[in-house]
Amino acid sequence: MKRLISLIISLILALSIVMPSFAADDVSISLNLVNNDFKLNSLYIGEGQVTANEVAQKYKTVTIKVLSMDNERLVNVDQVDTDGNGDYRFQFKLPESARVGDYKIEVSALSKKETLDFTVVTGSNSSSNTSDKRDKSKNNSDEEEVEEIIINVPQNGEKKDNKKALSMGLEIMKDPKKHYSKETKADVIRQMTEIAGEELEDENQSVSAKREAIDQVVTAFDAYLEDDQVTFDDAMETMEHILKNTFKIENASKEVDSLGVLKTRNLDFIIEKTMEKATPEGMKLITKDPKNPGEFVLNQDNLKLTQKIVETKAKQFEATLNELGAGSAKVSRAVYVNMDSILDESLNINISSTNAQYLVENDTNMVINISDMSLTLDTQVLKKMSGDIQFSKEIIEDSQENKTASSTKGHKLKPVGSIYDLNITVDKNKINFDKFKPKFTFKLDELDIQDEDKELLSVYVQNEESGDWEIVRSRVEGLTITFETEHFSKYVVMKYEDQFEDCKEHWAGNIVQEAAAKGLVSGRSTEVFAPDASITRAEFVTMLINELGLEEEKISSFDDVSLNSWYSNVIANAQNISILDVNVGDFRPEEDITREEIAIMVAKLIEYKLGEEIAISQDKFIDQNELSDDGAIAIGKCREMNIINGYPDGSYKPQETATRAEAVTILLSISEY
CATH class of the missing domain: 2.60.40.1930 (Macroglobulin (MG2) domain)
Incomplete structure (x- = not known):
């Protein structure tokens, strides 16, 4: 017995050596x-x-x-x-x-x-059977309506009414009262892509009609992606139909024309929107900071897992684009941190330097979606912010400040949303951004805004010293308005409600008001714009530089541009990027600009913005022989990009001086690129 006990003890001791315990x-x-x-x-x-x-x-x-x-x-x-x-x-x-x-x-x-x-985030369970049956019945009714509208497209003689079909399809996709299944929505878009493809191949269709067809398909796709039931794979399948049937990307021309630019821009938009679905819904990327009540932190493990999922799907996307003929298209990687359910008026989010560095190393951007806005930090911005990042947002509602924001520097401005106090620091210190800046997007869908008013909206920032509200370069896209900034202060979206007295009955009245709302032009006074007056070469160049947003300090080499002149810096900036019609000698800044000179500068500006040479339209004006060689080429490029139009008699009148109204009309066309 003693020998047996001794053997057991020895065995236990041996096992304790072989099987170590760990703290x-x-x-x-x-x-x-x-x-x-x-x-x-x-x-x-x-x-x-x-x-x-x-x-x-x-x-x-x-x-x-x-x-x-x-x-x-x-x-x-x-x-x-x-x-x-x-x-x-x-x-x-x-x-x-x-x-x-x-x-x-x-x-x-x-x-x-x-x-x-x-x-x-979603799903069904046994307790909701009654509701499900009711929704299913509603769905069936709506699906039948879809079938009737799309399949039985109204006929004009023997030809389908494609325009009406596209409009009906878009109405179906955007109608919030309907409850279509994702399969039905995908079917609507597939049919819309085929109809739009027919429109683009129809030689009798105008460029504007073709652009509208593309916009309708892309808008419908955007609405489709708003459905929480739509997965990344669903989005990919529908996206392929758009590229094959509407964009016909495998047969795309290598030349740059207005439709080609529109397709490229919308392809980028489609890629970005599809990749939003790559971030798994329900992945808890952000949690409340246990150490700091009221603050949020990123979950590092979930962030890494999500990035790996996004990387896999991005490679899948790139392979699909390559198969479709888009070449070596690069799909931007982004992790979407969804905080739509967080309705707090004050919000603080902390991003550790470790998490930021991980995203930079893996070339992945970060987008933080909050209920009323979003913040995009791309890798270039994250790289600049080497340290622990703190983002804070505070909403200032119904304050005296909000009520008095309606008037600044003589302009009538109406706030259409709350005032946001935004701030980003690194290690609790302010940081200066240069070329790459954080991007903010305010959501407009819950604000009382009419479609016709959207082009009069801009973001304004409060000057902390004077208290004035100053316009910020921003862009309205669908139900959002986006801007980049390096300055953190109070921001608000406002509607421009001014209109020059001499433009109220003018053919370009709405165009001038929109350009003024965007901060691209100003009047001779608060009430006078002088739309039919001529415009000098310096004034037109100022419009172009305002559209580009260039504010760098430069010195011009032109003999007749004085350093003390009001236009010295804008002309120097334009000369620096080679968009002027002359490069040396005299610029003649105070002479009235001709319609031919405008065309030359505009063609160069568009090529500068696109980074590519534009195709030349073969359409000719009846007074084409009055153009110089450079002017004829520039006019051909501008016509190809649908920027410049002639007179009803088919002439362009290249040597006549341009009016301020004509210049503003061209300026707004440029802003589309």
């Missing part, structure tokens, strides 16, 4: 969810690795618990063993009683515990 601090457990969607009926798959002192732990038992965050109720439990590399993998489904909301996975092994939060 919890020595153990590390990684935990990731590999799901692309987070729904009630999804099969959830998780994986990770167990290490101790950086050594993989083979064949260890791992306990997995899934709990609801609201009451810590256990909804699933399982045990698995690690493999020969210390890796483990598990899967589970939520029970039928589960609801949309927050959940937590708790993994434990070797006395160490690790947790991962995730959010179930």
Whole structure:
């Protein structure tokens, strides 16, 4: 008996040497969810690795618990063993009683515990059968309406009314009262792409009609992506139809024309919007900071997992574009941090230098979506901010400041939203941005704005010294307005309500008002614009430089441009980027500009903005022989880009002086590029 006890003791001692024990601090457990969607009926798959002192732990038992965050109720439990590399993998489904909301996975092994939060965002369960049946009945009714509208397109004789079909299709996609399935919406877009493709190939269609067809398809696609049920794969499949049927990208011309530029711009938009779906819904990328109440921090593990998912989908996207003939198109990587449910008027988000550096190293941008706005930090901006980043937003509602914001420097301005106090610091210090700046987007969808008023909206920033509101270069796109800034202060969206007295009955009245709203032009006084007056060469160049937003200090080499003149710097900036009709000698800044000189400068400006040479239209004006060689080429390029039009009799009158109204009309056409 003694020998048996002695043998057992020896065996225990031997095992204690072979099987060392670890303190919890020595153990590390990684935990990731590999799901692309987070729904009630999804099969959830998780994986990770167990290490101790950086050594993989083979064949260890791992306990997995899934709990609801609201009451810590256990909804699933399982045990698995690690493999020969210390890796483990598990899967589970939520029970039928589960609801949309927050959940937590708790993994434990070797006395160490690790947790991962995730959010179930959509799905159905047994308690909602009645509602589902009602919605399904509603869906069926709507689907029949879609079939009637799209398939039975109204006929004009034997020819389909393509314009009406596209308009109807777009109405279907944008109607918030309808409850179409994502399959029906995708079918509507597929049919719209084919109809738009016919329009683009019709030689009898005008360029403006073809541009409208492209815009309608892209707008419908944007509305389609607003459906939470639409996945990345859904978006990819629908996107392929657009590129094949409407853009016909595999047969695209290499020359740069107005339609080609529009397709390129919309392709970039389609890529960006599709990639928003690459970030898995429900992936909890941001959590409340336990150390600082009221502040939020990024979840590092989930950020890394999301970036890997985004990278995989971006490569898939690039392969698809290559197969479609788009060449070596580069798909921008971006992680979308969705905080739409956060309605706090004050918000503070902290991004650690480690997380920022990880995104920079993996060439991935970050977009933070909040309920009423978004912030985009691309890798160039993140690289500039080497340290812990703090972003804060505070909404100033119904304050005296908001009420008095309606008048500044004599302009009538009406606030259409709240005032935002925005700030970004690095290690709690202010930072100066140069070429690359943070991008903010304010959402307009919940504001009372008419479609015809959108072009009169701009973002304004408050001058902290004078209290005046100064216009910021911004762009309205759909139901958003976007701007970049390096200056952090109070911002607000306002509608420009001024109109020059001498433009109210003028043919260019609305055009002049829109240009003034964008800060591109100013009048001779607050009431006089003088639309039919001539415009000098210096005044026109000033318009061009305002449109570009160039403010660098430069010195002109022209003999007749004095350093003390009001136009010295704008002419120097224009000369520096080679958009003028002359480069040396005299510029003649105070002479009236001719219509031919305008065409030459505009053609150069468009090529500067696009970075490519424009194709030359073969259409001719009846007075083409009055043009110089340079003027004829410039006119051909401007006509190809749909910027310059002649008179009703088919002439251009190149040697006549241009009016201020004509110059502003051309300026707004340029701003589309």
